[in-house]
Amino acid sequence: MEENNGKGLDERKRVYSRKSRYSTQKGWRRFFNRKWILLTLITTLLLVVGGCSAIMMSAKSLPLDRLNEIDVASTVYDVNGKPVTKLGSINKEYVKMEDVKSRKLIEETFISVEDRRFYEHNGVDFRSILRAVVTNVMEGRKAQGGGTITMQLARNVILENKSKTYLRKLKEVGTAWNLERKYSKEEILEAYLNFIYFGNDVQGISMASKIYFDKDLTKQKLEPHEAALLAALPKAPSLYNPYRNEEKAKERRNLVLRLMERQGVLSTEEKEKYQAMDLGVNRKYLKKHLKKERYTAYKHYIMEEAEERFQLSETELATGGYKIYTHLVPHAQRAIEKAFDNDDLFQNQKQLDGGATIVNPRTGGLVAIAGGREYKGQGYMLRSKEEKRQPGSAIKPITVYAPAVQEKGYNEYSPVPDPPGFHIQDWRPKNFQRRYYDRLPLKDVLAKSLNVATAWLLKNEVGLGTASDYAQRMGLELVEKDRHSHAALALGGLTKGVNTVQMAQAYSAFANNGKLTDVHGIRKISTANEDREWVTEETIQKDQQVLTPKTAYYLTRMLHYNVRQGTGKNAQLPDGRDVAGKTGTTQGSKEAWFVGYTQEYVMSAMVFNQNDGKVELSGGKYPARIFRSVMSEALKGTPVSRFTNPGVPEPKPPFKLRPVDLSASFDKEKEVVQLKWNDYADRLKYRVERSEDGQNWKPIGETQAGGFTDPNIVLPRPESAPLDEIFGRRTSVYHYRVIAVDQVENQEAEPSNTVTLEIHPSENPPPENPEEGDSPGEDEAPNGDQQGEPPGDQEGEQQGDQQGEQQGDQQGDQQNDQQGDQGESQGTDPSGDAVGNDSIGERSSWLWKNGSGFNFLYRWIID
Template identity: 65%
Template sequence: MDERHNGGEPSPDSERVGSRLEERGRRGKRRRKFFNKKWLLLVVTTTLLLAVAGCSAVMISAKSMPLEKLEEIQFASTIYDVNGNLVTKLGSTNREYVKMNRIKSRELIEKTFIAVEDKRFYEHNGVDYRGIARSVYHNILEGRRAEGASTITMQVARNVVLENRTKTYTRKLQEVAVAWNLERKYGKKEILEAYLNIIYFGNDVQGIQMASKIYFDKDLTEEELEPQEAALLASLPKAPSTYNPYHNPEEAKQRRNLVLGLMAEQGVITEAEKEKYQKTDLGVDRQYLTKHLKDDDYQAYKHYVMMEASQRFGIPEEELATGGYKIRTHLLPRAQKAMVKAFHDDALFENNEHLDGGATVVNPKTGGIAAIAGGREYQGTGYILRSAEEMKQPGSSIKPVTVFAPAVEEKNYTEYTQVPDPPDFRIKSWKPENFQNRSFGELPMKEVVAKSLNVATAWLLKNEVGLDTAVRYAEQAGLDLHAKDRSSYAALALGGLTRGVNTVDMAQAYTPFIHNGKMRKAHAIESISISDQEWESEGDYAEERQVFSPKTAYYMTRMLHYNVEQGTGTSAQLPDGRDVAGKTGTTQESKTAWFVGYTNEYVMSAMVYNESEGRVELSGGAYPAKIFRRVMAEVVKGTPVSRFQNPGVKPPEPPFQLKPVNLKGSYESGDQAIQLSWNDYSDRVRYQVERSEDGSDWEAIAETSNGTYQDRNIVVPPPQTGDEQLDEIFGGARQYAYRVVAIDTETDQRADPSNVVTVRIHPPEEGSPPEEGDEEGDPGGGEQEGDQTGEEEGDPGDDQGDLPGDDQGDSPGDQDGGDEEGNEEGDQGENPEAPGDQGEGTPIIPPPSDEE
């Protein structure tokens, strides 16, 4: 019996079996390790062989352009306006070709660019196989993107020679094939010259000659570059937008210093020189942009197109500028020209050099950006695009989006709804203040909008709308709120946003008000195409979102139109008299002012801000509203004058107003009764008839629901006897005074008493028929506030600004308000049934008095 089964030592056969299993396991491990290396080698080899084979196959088919014609070649992408007309180009408009043998710093520039872009440039035949292998290794095994394997020759092939720029595998193979051809046909110097003249350096500039001018104000044929300057230029082609020294100076300096390190590694400069040059400033100045770039009304619009193409379609700035793309946009040339002209007019800014701003015009039906301003000193992509890149607090211009429209949508508010403006309103420790430094009690919502009352707006947000609802509508309208703003009453009521907004954001947010509550994301590009590829609006840009109901949009338009007609936005009225609606906004301490308004055709937002530390009294009703007027007048010129139209919703109904009636009375001898009548103006009103015989002790004698009453409970004097003494004792005339009080049956609220009517009944002479009584009107017992038609609209003052008041605690919000001289209670209209001269049988009604 095997000892193994008896608890002894294992048998030799068992040992051999175990040894074979262990050996097989070791072989398996070795084989797996060996397979990994072999597999990698196989993949790389196969890839290269396929590339070579592919290149050979496509070499003949690759259509190319000769380098000799490089000076004539146009690489620009073209921009078309909203009507399909070619209006401007990108890239080639700012390019100057320069021969290498004319460059003063030729050797420095050559060595610097080779050190950064292609250090084996003089060793390969157009394709860097080691670079390709490194790229494959990092992509496959490490799952990360390595540095590009494109050589300078391949970049020339891609950007200059190949007519087909579609991103496909075939095109990649063509790049390799054409690179080989270039190396066979041209020398290294010619290829490098082509590269330096076509590469994109940012700020809508191609070629090293123009780049040297806009960054250092140096003509390469006349002046030499310093090593740190050459390093900055060589650092740009990798990512011109990211390393733009005018936009991102810190990133640009870091990249430049990295290039200086590469220059030291490859012996272009010494280590000591590297350390010295790394401490220097960038040496750029925006004046060089102004000096050397061509003046172009479309610069700001092109800048925005480049930003949007990168964000929406993933096309980098440098590729868009030089890629030969066909870009269809929503640009309206007359609007863009008017925008540039307005921002160059110092008079609109009262010649204050510290004021700057931005503006955007949007078509509300398409979301298309028709025009955009760069700023007063804007000269191209090296400058900040004020309208899109400058984020400012919107002040009270945010109120329609976050408070007013949500109150209409969610709580059925209308322009007539009474809104409290309490004198001592607080939300925890925050106490909002009105610009007028006073409380207005209770007033219609349209007056809250027109006077831009901060307290009433905060009351609405706290008691009717709520933070969550305000946030929801703000985000539906496209406003990007910081987390802090979501729980801040000051931010959502008065516009003190943490991150701020730009003019594109605000123009977009107002588009639902004139487009039946619907909104499309604001965008400049309708489509981009190249060769057989085309990208169109999709996702958020194609989707039309219902933000508010058509009723809410119409009701808000009525209130915002009233604001332009009689509120803080009167300066935005257009010369041709067409309807305009809009809202002003001014931030705390008057640092930034806004006006966002619209006609039936376009929405425009404009902001002006103070860049200095000194105080400038900015208001949305002044600078921005005037810019709106100037630009929009040109935008709509030649189009039919239009009015805002009801989209088919029930108009807002004026609220019921309880008011005194106009009383008349007379004695009817045939009925021996006094007949009273008055204007019956509502089914919800009942009328209390009061009588007095001495004009002071009033007694209620009846209630009725209509506008007439006959008083038979009177004493009619007997006929006169002719005896003067007896007639004086028993037959004198009787007198009755009447007034009527209107009472609201729903609230039991009582109006002021009507005018007093006094009726005298004279005794008839003996033997003669009875006479009609005389009616005499006396002043009533109550003041008659408001007119008799029920319309109590206050007139705003002449100077309805949107100026800030005192600081509002921790509120960074808006200080909007109307003019303190505006009528508070409403002008008193004329009595529609005003009496004539005082006389017998005619009631006298005192004329209404004006109240301030």
């Protein structure tokens, strides 16, 4: 028993001993001994030192006096990949801080805002970085940055690679350390103030002071509120641009003044005093000091687009040395700028301003854009994008006509009522010229821009829901109020309005077989060494089939008709190429539009009255003429184009019964009258009527063809006798008309035009064998007839044609008498009757019919 207990105890000891050997406490102590800790610390220190050395060695170092050699501006490339302009630091001039009158104020102000511990760190402020990280985590967004003034100089000026990577951040740190090792704080601060970006294509505080306050820093002092505004800009030059966002700029400036108070630069009283002041900027300073550059409006647009699509800020683009590939067509941009500088196109009306946009409908590429008449750069409103105005009747093809065609089967020939007095609840639309039409084709509703007919079509055929859907799918912005308003959707009274970019985009669907692509100016952006790129196609909606090809083609036909014969006539181009488009004029002549297109481009142009101006506007006047001027230049040298059918059925007009256009001719050889007219429908038959006096009509036949032959005519025959000069010879006169009969509706059209034919004797030779005659001489002695009359008559007719009708008749009569006598003596029959003399039985039938009865009677008596 004891032996067993001893064995169990030994077993438990062995187990406990094994546990103790591998216990946590003992294992921790063995693993973390002093040697290991020392080795770890040494390794870490070596890694840190080595890493810092590597960072500093890999970091870029450039003498500060050579910073001016660095081109930090981004390059803009046109649609063909050719560099055409720079974006960013175009206007700059270097100033030594020792020459600046307000040096202390400026330096203290910028340090208060950008880097409070500037004089305490060695280029990298780890305390500020930690504070920024904590703040950003707490607020869930990037509320603060930990970059120092030295790091900003490294990031925005020295480093070429602007990609946001950890490696680049390390290089930024290393470059900042290198700068701090080589240069004094004063030198670094001077470089920073001369190369930081201040917006409006301006680099450096010297030029910034001029464009915002018209002050030369070497001659004039800045006031504290002015220095505060300059220090407020580098954080977000576009957002705080005082010329475009006055409220935000003032808010940011006042924040800087509070920071200046905290740092002891200003007293509380001074802070409050300067916060109450205006910004003190004036656009005339921009005009005075900025260089005149080409393509400024286009650069403005793509700078905003880059921030919206790729979150690349204005400062990054202006100082990053990026390559920006665009859809810019330089000569088109120059044409649009030239037009808005031409006062004649605005009839020298200073209160008028406007915007215009040209788009390639197949790519959605922004070809050209206007800034406005007074536009000088980013300090100004980009009218074509930022000025939103009601589109007026230019909205009709989008919200009413297109859905009527696509959803209800309308075409250009479809009749639309235009009733006077039409109303929808309390809304009573009126036509512009106060003229109303009972019913007329849709293409004329569009060409005359009839408000009542359009409102009728919206209410009774299209509907508000469908109209709203079409507006949104084509890129127009609606508020809830607009969705329930017939006036807004029929006549363009949109609450927020639209800009020229949106209207050009919407009409591009008509020009591109119903496909729509978001308008964009940038094709792609790449860094200077092209190690990273941003592609626009990845961020836009492309080739959306918003309309059927048939609808787009039918609208193009109607809009083309409007330019040829409607309100858009002034938009016709001199080279005769096809143009389609629609005018728009808002109530009270506040705004006027023309949106049109060719096979190549879509252009929208808008003109408006500033400050309640009273210039009378219409879409067919100012905007249409701007369209003509710009597009003529933009398309110069390109082949004249025509609109083509994309392979859809042509629109068919409804059947309309109408009179035919009749023509007639006499066929001498066949001795018949040939009638011809335009046969315009299979459902018709034609009744042919004839009259001999032009009043009493008799039907002579029916046909379904476009022609008829009348053989039942009496022809006048030439005759020669002594009384011809007294009684003359009769002319046959016939009147014809044709009446179209609709066999489906059993209706008759109005008679055609009347055609009158006069058949003269000279046109018809006598028959070789007389039609009638009871005299034996006809059978037994034909030579008498042949020799007795025809030679004289024929010869007389021939000579009469050459010498005159009267002389021919006389010679014919003389020869007739002579040869008639010869016939009488030479030809006899068994009964002894004369053969040469024509008897009454032979001649009476056609002689009396042709008005020669008296001549015959005279000859019979004489004989």
